[in-house]
Amino acid sequence: MSQDVQGPAHPSGEPETHRAADTTDTAGRTDTPDAEPEATRRDAGTTESSRANRSWWDRNADEYQHDHGVFLGDDRFVWGPEGLDEEDAALLGPQESLKGLDVLEIGAGAAQCSRWLAARGARPVALDLSHRQLQHALRIGGGLPLVEADAGALPFRDGSFDLACSAYGAVPFVADPVAVFTEVRRVLRPGGRWVFSVTHPIRWAFPDEPGPEGLSVSASYFDRTPYVEQDEEGRAVYVEHHRTIGDRVRDVVAGGFRLVDLVEPEWPAWNAQEWGGWSPLRGNLIPGTAIFVCARD
Numbered sequence: 508m509s510q511d512v513q514g515p516a517h518p519s520g521e522p523e524t525h526r527a528a529d530t531t532d533t534a535g536r537t538d539t540p541d542a543e544p545e546a547t548r549r550d551a552g553t554t555e556s557s558r559a560n561r562s563w564w565d566r567n568a569d570e571y572q573h574d575h576g577v578f579l580g581d582d583r584f585v586w587g588p589e590g591l592d593e594e595d596a597a598l599l600g601p602q603e604s605l606k607g608l609d610v611l612e613i614g615a616g617a618a619q620c621s622r623w624l625a626a627r628g629a630r631p632v633a634l635d636l637s638h639r640q641l642q643h644a645l646r647i648g649g650g651l652p653l654v655e656a657d658a659g660a661l662p663f664r665d666g667s668f669d670l671a672c673s674a675y676g677a678v679p680f681v682a683d684p685v686a687v688f689t690e691v692r693r694v695l696r697p698g699g700r701w702v703f704s705v706t707h708p709i710r711w712a713f714p715d716e717p718g719p720e721g722l723s724v725s726a727s728y729f730d731r732t733p734y735v736e737q738d739e740e741g742r743a744v745y746v747e748h749h750r751t752i753g754d755r756v757r758d759v760v761a762g763g764f765r766l767v768d769l770v771e772p773e774w775p776a777w778n779a780q781e782w783g784g785w786s787p788l789r790g791n792l793i794p795g796t797a798i799f800v801c802a803r804d
């Protein structure tokens with residue numbers, strides 16, 4: 508992102524404003540601009556956010572998987588750049604309890620987490636908005652069910668799943684998280700769990716830089732105006748939405764869930780790897796990821 512516009516810790520790991528390359532996707536659609544998009548803070552509704560992010564992830568999936576594929580692993584379930592593994596955290600429940608469960612992974616990307624779940628005997632379905640991300644899931648393989656859909660309109664019957672999970676998928680990008688949570692609740696069976704990770708809200712108050720310049724507050728934590736990158740015509744080409752911690756708790760409750768835990772992973776000594784604005788330097792001082800563990804009673 509540009510230096511003068513404060514925004515989120517970007518999942519692409521690019522601290523600069525993203526270049527929206529002129530590409531043709533696999534469906535033959537030609538997508539947008541040659542010019543560097545402008546980074547700004549302005550309102551962006553559900554439809555604009557969804558459309559912008561779908562095409563952004565289609566254009567950038569190759570680079571994302573190239574840059575982060577080794578860290579993500581083909582069948583690792585990692586909750587964020589700190590490297591907290593579900594293998595150790597067991598936020599979905601003990602590993603031995605996963606066998607035979609129907610699990611929905613939302614914003615699955617290349618479905619690395621779903622592959623980890625399948626290896627433990629669960630029956631995951633990997634859902635993502637981006638066609639290109641799901642092509643990477645196909646490339647890696649594993650024979651998982653893949654569904655191209657928006658998290659705000661889940662194409663499943665009520666009570667189809669025992670668990671739902673998302674590692675940085677969908678939730679940071681949607682204008683109406685309560686609508687997503689309500690959908691997730693609908694497709695979960697009573698007694699189910701919904702566990703999702705997002706950029707820790709406090710990061711929105713700091714520059715998205717891994718070094719010392721990322722340690723000084725530069726924007727209001729309380730400013731909920733979305734971070735938007737837009738083309739020359741003012742059309743959004745990338746959107747992220749900020750909610751404070753309190754907003755997220757209220758959204759979880761409004762979506763019909765009970766909050767069981769809020770995990771803020773600490774940066775472990777073994778992890779020397781930077782991911783965009785996430786770094787050992789900052790990770791040792793301020794949280795970078797928030798993981799919400801929610802129960803569907």
Ligand SMILES: C[S@@+](CC[C@H](N)C(=O)[O-])C[C@H]1O[C@@H](n2cnc3c(N)ncnc32)[C@H](O)[C@@H]1O
Pocket residue numbers: 518519557560561564579613614615616617634635636637640656657658659673674675676677678680681
């Ligand atoms: C940061 S990536 C995370 C992918 C994967 N969970 C991982 O850890 O690599 C965010 C993913 O969310 C997907 N996404 C964004 N908005 C979405 C939406 N409204 N519905 C479903 N998926 C969405 C993107 O296409 C992208 O694959």
